[in-house]
Amino acid sequence: MRFIPVAVLLLGSFTVLPAFAADAKAWLDRLASAEHTQSYRGRFVYERNGSFSTHSIWHQVAAEGAVQERLLQLDGDAQEVVRSNGVTRCASGELADPVVAGQAWSERGLNPEQLAKSYELRLMGESRMAGRSAVILGLAPRDQHRFGVELHLDSETAIPLKSLLVNDRGQMLERFQFTDFTTDAAAVTAGLAPSDNCKPVDALESDKVVTQSWHSDWLPTGFNLTSVTRRRSPVSDDTVECLVYDDGLARFSVFLEALHGATVEDARSQLGPTVAVSRKLVTSDGGMMVTVVGEIPLGTAERVALSVRPGAEKAVQ
Missing domain, CATH: 3.30.200.100 (MucB/RseB, C-terminal domain)
Incomplete structure (x- = not known):
């Protein structure tokens, strides 16, 4: 699942105390490994360019590290994708086209040291999302050539429960927000099986x-x-x-x-x-x-x- 860059420019400028900067980096470290270590099931809203869509996701990490995922669009045309270790196994609707073998479901791992060169890391407080407590982590761009990010990370798992992205004028460009989220193993397993409409996908050779x-x-x-x-x-x-x-x-x-x-x-x-x-x-x-x-x-x-x-x-x- 793509957590980044669904996200918000942090307006204003202020000095970050070393202790807070260190805490921000620690949360970024947790985020970098969360998707490969944490199972969850949830429902989220995605907003982009004034349009909305709702989705359910099941994300299971096995003991040996294998990742199984299923994403289901709940409104509009039926869309479903099931992937195993980043490789699409079946899809429905427009997503049933052949895909490149080995294409990752999410962005590659975050590198906190690399990000700190282009973004100022900030802890911005606490919030509550999908009935769960969250810590707000901001990544403010150090120049005008990228957008800023605001992430509301689940206090327990470090999975983003909400992310925002805005331009330098403070206009929101994209929003991702969970409305329901659980780490219950039975709930995750129960929804992983694809529907009958999910057609096997023939993978193509990589570019x-x-x-x-x-x-x-x-x-x-x-x-x-x-x-x-x-x-x-x-x-x-x-x-x-x-x-x-x-x-x-x-x-x-x-x-x-x-x-x-x-x-x-x-x-x-x-x-x-x-x-x-x-x-x-x-x-x-x-x-x-x-x-x-x-x-x-x-x-x-x-x-x-x-x-x-x-x-x-x-x-x-």
Whole structure:
């Protein structure tokens, strides 16, 4: 389940005492390991761009560390996904399309030391969510190139019971909030079995890892290249190179596809926290379409798109 970056910019600036900063890091350490150690069942609300949806989730961690999960959308078109150790086993509705083998259900593990370089960690008090006590943990961005996060962590398990994400103007971009939550083992086990509508999913081979042939002359401080892959374009027979960058919390991807002389227009859009910026890059062989997609500010995505160049030189931060 994706806890990050469903989350809120912490407005204002103040000095964090060392003891409180240490406590904040301790909670972040607990959060980093919670999903791989804690079983739970819950119902949550997801809000994005003014629309709402409700979901149930069952998350079971076996004694040997194996993780079984089931997610069920409760309103609108039926949507169901069942995964085992991050691999989709069956799905219903639009989610029944083939998926990449080994695709993780949640974001990769958090690194508190890495995050502290780009975010100021703050303990902001206590709250009550889904009938349970929670500790409020804030991650305030140290620059304008990422969003801030506010997490209400369950006092017992460190699982986020609520998370918010807002831009630098204090506007909420995304909200995730449990309305019901339990760690009762029987309740977790009872809901793990897929329904008859959950169809087995044929996994595809993972994208091919390739040598980097493009780079960005500029990247926001703290963002590092984490993977370079090549995949087949969904609209043509060409391949698309994909460069993925993250700062340990936020993530964005840069896609590059040959145009072969096709006429295209630059474009930019935003849906909630997710932005997409496309621009034509003139080259000697007909041009390339560069598209930056991720949960970063629009201006940051535009600057990255403008900085893309051939070759694998290291970007300036």
